[in-house]
Amino acid sequence: MTDWNDRYLKDDCPWDKGAAAPALVEILHQGTIPSHAQVLVPGCGLGHDVRAMGSAGYRATGMDIAPRAVETARAMADDIGGDMRVDFIQGDFFDPSWAEKKRYDVIWEHTCYCAILPEQRAAYVEAAYRLLKPNGLLLGVFFAFGEDESGPPYKTRVNALHRQFGTHFTLEWERAPAQFFPSRKGAEWLMCLRRKESA
Numbered sequence: 251m252t253d254w255n256d257r258y259l260k261d262d263c264p265w266d267k268g269a270a271a272p273a274l275v276e277i278l279h280q281g282t283i284p285s286h287a288q289v290l291v292p293g294c295g296l297g298h299d300v301r302a303m304g305s306a307g308y309r310a311t312g313m314d315i316a317p318r319a320v321e322t323a324r325a326m327a328d329d330i331g332g333d334m335r336v337d338f339i340q341g342d343f344f345d346p347s348w349a350e351k352k353r354y355d356v357i358w359e360h361t362c363y364c365a366i367l368p369e370q371r372a373a374y375v376e377a378a379y380r381l382l383k384p385n386g387l388l389l390g391v392f393f394a395f396g397e398d399e400s401g402p403p404y405k406t407r408v409n410a411l412h413r414q415f416g417t418h419f420t421l422e423w424e425r426a427p428a429q430f431f432p433s434r435k436g437a438e439w440l441m442c443l444r445r446k447e448s449a
Contacts, residue, residue: 258318266295270302271360272429273391273440278306287355290381292343293362297323304336312338344373349380357382359390364403371414379418382445391427394439408439419443
């Protein structure tokens, strides 16, 4: 099991590109996320995606298990200032008690699903289902063109994503993102999934 806090303390974070995911920027420009939405970003790391959503006018909450990541993300948001409605919380996405405190309109997935162990994926789907309001959206960019034997990142396949999320979500649309980091060209798959009323 990866010690994520230690990785941040050592500044050993090759997944951090210093900017919001290009696929998220694409989605924000297209207005895919409802304007009123409260958004959760699990495994938010240093919070680039959270701040991008805050700058676009959304109320966004970043969650990460690593205290150092959350501390740094908060400091970076404070440095920007302004009236961004963003928050960062340190916690375990899999902890069921979070859903008793608050649920969200949208979850944005980027590098959390690929960071967990493959055997945790069913628990990820359950956690996302709990944390979303009825008919809520799970939007995500996934590493969907490889095998998952070694990692992180643990890659997957599009048909495996369909099986995994199909238990609790209905696929609204999917496609290759038009924008991406150069090192991830041809590796990502963008999906929009809607929480089922019952599962």
